[in-house]
Amino acid sequence: MDLDAYAVTHAGEWQRLDELSRARRLSGAEVDELMELYDRVGTQLSVVRAVAPDAEVVGFLSALLARTRIRAGGARTTTWRAVAEFLTHRFPAALYRLRWWWLATIAVNVVVFAVSVLWLLENPVVEQSLLSPGEIEQYVDEDFENYYSEHAAASFGARVWINNAWVAALCLALGVLGVPVVFLLLSNVVNVAMACAIMTRADHGGHFWGLILPHSLLELTAVFVAGGVGLRLFWSWVEPGDLTRARSMAREGRTAATVALGLVLVLLVSGVIEAVVTPSPLPTAARIAIGVLAEAVFLAYVFVLGRRAVEQGYDGDVAEDVGGARVATAA
Secondary structure, eight states: OHHHHHHHHHHHHHHHHHHHHHHSSOOOHHHHHHHHHHHHHHHHHHHHHHHEEEEEHHHHHHHHHHHHHHHOOHTOOOHHHHHIIIIIIIIIHHHTTTTHHHHHHHHHHHHHHHHHHHHHHHHHHHHHHHHHHHHHHHHIIIHHHHTTTTSOOHHHHHHHHHHHHHHHHHHTTTTGGHHHHHHHHHHHHHHHHHHHHHHHHHTTTTHHHHHHHHHHHHHHHHHHHHHHHHHEEEEEEEETTTTTTTHHHHHHHHHHHHHHHHHHHHHHHHHIIIIITTTTOOOOOHHHHHHHHHHHHHHHHIIIIIIIHHEEEEOOOOHHHTTTTOOOOOO
16 A cells, blocks of 8 residues: 555545544534544554555544543543453453463473473472471361361452452563563462462362362463463563554553453452352352363454454543554554
C-alpha cells in the first residue's frame, strides 16, 4: 500500500474529524458525524498499522482519536460498560498477547518443582536439617491440614487473597529488574516442593495433592502469569524491538497494570476456593474437579475471549484503550 496516496485519499476525513474534535459546540448532526468519523478513522488506523506502519501517521491518528473520545465526553461509555469492556476485552487481550511468556513460566516452574521434589526425596538430610522429627510428624499429622481449617472461611479467604495478591504484585512491580521475579518464583516453588516431599515421604502424598490441587491450579497460574508479565517488562528494555526503550517499557508497563488489576479478581476466586472448597467435607475427587474446572474456565477465558479481543484490536495497553485507539491491529 502507498501510504502517501492513502493519506491523501483520507486527509479530508482526518481534517474534518480534527475540526469537530476541537469545536466548542456541536449540533446533534455534528455529534453523529463525529462518532461516524471516529469509527471510520479508527478502521483506517488499523489499516495503517497492519499494512504500512509509520510512526508519524500512527501517532497523529492515535492522538486524533484520543482527542475525539475526550470531546465526546464519554457519551457512549458508562462506568458499567467500561468495567464490562475491561473484563471481556482489555484483560483477556493482555493475557493472550503475553501468553507465551507466562506459559513458558509455568512450564519452567513445573520442571523446577518436579526436580526439587525428586532431589529432596533422595536427600532427606535437607528436611532433617530444617525440622526435628517431632516437628515433621506434627506437620504431617496436623499442621498441613489444619492450615486450611483453623480460621473461619471468610477470614482465611481474605488472608489468602491478600497474600497471593501481594506476591503477584511484587512480580509485576519488580519485573523491570528481572532477577527479583526469578527469586520470588523460585522461593515459592521450593516451598511447595518441600511440603510435597515431606508429605510424600510420610506416605501422605495423596493427602497432599487432595488438599492443594483444588485451589493451587488457579492460584499458581495467577502467580505465574504475574511472573511471566513481569519478565516481559524486564525484556522490554533489554530488547525493545522496533520501539525505543522508553516507549517499549511504557507499553509493557501499562499492560502490566491491566494484568495486575485483572489478577485481583482471579486470585479472589482462588482464595474463595481455598477457604471454602479445600477444607470442605466433599470427596477428594469432587474438590479436585472444582479446581480443574476453575482452571479450565480461566484458560477458555484467555484463549477464546482473549484471542477474539486481540483480533478486534485490543492488546491490554491501557493508554490505547483509554485514548480511543480501540481498533484492529490485524488485517
